[in-house]
Amino acid sequence: MKKQRPVNLELTTISFPAAAISSILHRISGVIMLVSVGLLVWALATSLQSAEGFAMVHELFTGFIAKFIAWGILTALSYHLLAGVRHMCMDMGYFEELDSGRVSAKIVFVLAVVLSVLAGVWLW
Numbered sequence: 001m002k003k004q005r006p007v008n009l010e011l012t013t014i015s016f017p018a019a020a021i022s023s024i025l026h027r028i029s030g031v032i033m034l035v036s037v038g039l040l041v042w043a044l045a046t047s048l049q050s051a052e053g054f055a056m057v058h059e060l061f062t063g064f065i066a067k068f069i070a071w072g073i074l075t076a077l078s079y080h081l082l083a084g085v086r087h088m089c090m091d092m093g094y095f096e097e098l099d100s101g102r103v104s105a106k107i108v109f110v111l112a113v114v115l116s117v118l119a120g121v122w123l124w
Helices: 018-049 051-060 064-091 098-123
Strands: none
Touching (some): 018 098, 064 098
């Protein structure tokens, strides 16, 4: 039995729904947080070793690049938290329909942008 299915090999023409993008970004933000834990644990360990270590970490974290990295970490954390709450609500039986899933994903995007801007204002 030979099935004739349409094949779309042009990846730029594929458009994902908002719920799929939300799920993919939730995984990416989790990976970013996992990597950032190593950086933050190193900074904590170094700053607790001695006064010179604390001064080095303080000087390192007051620069623009360090603030930008901290902003990225806070943005990933806030998005991951919002999307995680959305996923937990879906596990409880809410937002499982197509329309409500799309709306909840868009709400997560908007709230993540708001929290990202607030994190930037707080850091700078």
